[in-house]
Amino acid sequence: MITKLLLIIMSGLLILSGCQRNQHNPTEIVARVGDAYLTRDVVLHFLPKDIDAQQKKFFIRRIVEQWIDNQILAQKALQEGYTLSELDQWKLENLKVELLAAQFISSKTQQHFTVTDREIEEYYQNHQEEFRRDYDEVHLVHLFLEELDNTLVKEIRDSKSLIEVIQKNYLDQRVTPVLEPNGDLGYVIKDRLRPEFKRAIRGTKTGLIYGPIRTKDGYHYLQVLDRQPAGSIRTLDLVKDDIRLRLEAQKRHEYIKMLKESLRKDFTVETFYENIL
Template sequence: MHRTPWLRVFALLGMSLVLAGCPRETPDPSEIVARVGDAYLTRDVVQELIPENLPPEKKSSYLQKLVNQWIEAQVLAQAARKEGLELSPGEQYKANWVQLDMLGNKYIEQKISNLIPVTEKEIEEYYLANQEEFKRDFAEVHLVHLFLEKRDRAIEKDIRESKSLLEVIEKNYLDQRATPLLEPNGDLGYVIYDHLRPEFKRALRNRKTGEIIGPIRTRDGYHYLQLLDRQPEGSIRSLDMVREEIAARIKLQKRNQEIKKLIESLKEKVPIETHFNHLNMN
C-alpha cells in the first residue's frame, strides 16, 4: 500500500513558508505553480514531493491536494505574521529539527550503502540463538486452495487423478483467474487454523497430510483443499520460512551499527559540549 510521506511534505512546505518571509527574487513565471501574496510555490519544490511509487492515476489528485495544503498554510501563516504572531523557541526548534533530521538522513544514505551482505552462516546462527522469536502463537496448516464457481467435470477428473492440487491449478491456469474471494487459487502457505472458514475446518478435521479434500460446497461455490502440513501452537517455524525475515533483521542491525560508527567518528571531529547542570533535571 502506498503511504504519503507527509513528514517530508510538511518539512518542505515549511521551508517554503520560511522563504516566503525572506526577500528573494521572483521566480520565472513558467515555474510558478501557486502564489499567495508575495509567496510562491514552484515546480521544483512540488516535483521533490512526488513519491516515486505514486500510481499515475493518483498523481493529479495528489498534486491538487498538495498545492491546496500549501495555499491554506500560507494564508494562515501570513495572517499570523500580520498580527505579530511568532513561533516560540521550542516551536522553532521543532521546525528546524525536521530539516536537520532530513539532511542527516540524506548524509547517511550517501555514506552508508543499503547493499549490506548477510551470510547463510549468520542467518543460521541467528535462527538457532533466537528460537523463541519464531514460535507459533496459534496452530497453523499449510494449504493449497482451489475455488470454482461451478463444478467442472474435466477439472474434477484432473484432481482425482493427481496427487498435487497445485499442479492441477497451474495446468489449467486457475492461479491466474480472478476470484471474488479473499483466498486466492494456489498455495496459501501456512495459515492460522482458527481463522479458516467453518466449512474448511470441518473438512480438514482428522485429515492426513497430502490428502486432497473437496468439493466443499459454500454459498460462493465449490472449494478444494490440499493439506500439506499441520503445525501445533508453540512449534518453531522452519528456517526456510523465516530466512528472509532474519536476513532483514541482520541487515538492519548491521546498518544501525554502521550509522553509530559514522556518528561517533563525526563527533571526534567537532567540539561538543553539554551543560546538563543548566537544566532543572528534577
C-alpha cells in the same frame, strides 16, 4: 486510511508553506499566492503511492487547497506583525538539521549489508523460542472456482498435486473475488480459516485434496501439505528470509552507531547536564 494520509500530507505542507519562492517554469507551477509558488514536483512528492486516478485527483486538490490556505493565513499573519517565537524558530532549524542528518545517513548506508548463511543458522539455533508456533498451523494450497468445470474437476480428481493443476491452467494468475488467492498459501493458523475450510480439512491426514467445498462465493479446493501443532518450531527454510532481514537491519544499526561515534571525534562536543538534571 485517507484521513491519516491527509494528516501526514498537511504536516509536510505546513513545513513548505513559505519555501516555494524561487523562479520556475510557468508550466511547473500548480498554484501561486503573491510571490509564493507551489510546484508540480512538490505536489507529486506528497502524493500517496498506489492510489487510483480518482483518489489521485482528490489528493492533488486537497494538497493544493491546503497549501493555498496556509499561504494566505501565513502572509496575513506577517502583515499583522506576527512572527515565529524563539522556540518555533528552533523547531524549524532543528527540522532542517534532522533532514540533513537523515540524508547523510541514507547516503552512507546504501551498500548492501552482507549476511552469510552461517550467521543465519547461528541466529536460528540461538533464538529457537522466537520461531515457536503459538497455534496449530496447516500448509495449504487453495483453488477457487466461481463455476465448476467438468474437465477441470476430473483433472483435480485424478491429480495428486493441486498446485500443479493450478499452475498448469494458469489459475494462480486469475483475479478472484475471494480473500484467499489461488495457489500456495504457505502455513496458516488453522483456527483462522473459514468454518467451511476447517470442517473440510479436519483430521490428521496430509496430501489429500478436499473439495469441491461449496460457499456463497462459489467452489473451493484445498490440499493440506503439512500440519504443525502449537509449540512446534518453524524450520530454518521457513524463517531464513526473515532472519536475513533482521540481521541486515542489525548490521545497519551497528554501522550507524559506529559512524556517529567516529564522527564525534571530528567535532567539539560539550554537554552541560548540570544545568538541567
